[in-house]
Amino acid sequence: MNTFFSYLKFAFISLVFVLSFPALSQEDDPVEPETKTEAKVESATSTCNFSKEYITTLEYLREQKNFSIPEQESRKIAEKVSLLGCTSSAQRFIRITSLLSKAGLPTREAIQFGLDFSKRKDAEVQTFSLVFKQAFLEDSLDLDVSTSIHMASQLSLEFNGDTRNVREDFIHLLNFCLDEKSLNLPRPQCGAFAVRVAHLGEKFEGKISRPFIELFDFLRSSSGPQLVTGQALSLAEQLITGGRASYDNFTQAFKYGTAKQGLNLPIQEAVDFAKKMTLQKPPMDASQSSNDPNQSPNDKATPGT
16 A cells, blocks of 8 residues: 555655646746547546546645645535546646646636646646736746736636637737747737737638738738728728738739729729628528528518419
């Protein structure tokens, strides 16, 4: 029995070391492939090693003397982690709790975030961790812990799309905003911009940072409407809601609109035309329209007419 417990303690301490140190280093967030538990929903709880998750969580809490969590409360937390998240829930709990407590968040708040993420996917934990560090660390955006958590939550807990794509969009947009040869805006402004635009990709498949930047560049270029930076950013944010094909739709429509053999429109009218082409929605198919609760009976086609 003593040999078994010693082995278990060694395995636990090794796990905590890997997950916790250095908690705020940007190098410890590689984009890892999703585990099998993320690729598909487990069909039976028999695949969950509840005992392992419980023991790992409880031993971690016991090791954190500065947390000052009573034994009975630690046991309740360990039980929640094991039941809520199933496989790897303890790793997710430890990673987020360690990250936020080391950043200065009060212990109980850090533990609550750890509980929230224990039941999420590994990809969501990776995205939260990456965005939080980019926002919080002094050599990046250097924001306060509350603002950093809010930004990271928007692209993980509050994001319903592909969190792997959104974290890559966030980094691409953030670098674009900070780059002296691109936007070169203040760091806090760049953080808010990167989160806001990356979140627009929630409704679409694939990444949107590249078509957004291409739209922005075209809107400012001599072959486009030559807008000033503020106007180009504002219009690009509107246009990208048309999806990843926004750049192609807008540039084709604008060039045709201004061409003498096309519509031969003035610049502003060509912009309005191209914007309309980019943002228009495809009509619903017959099955969708027939089930539309807002459609009146007189609007529906009558058989034989």
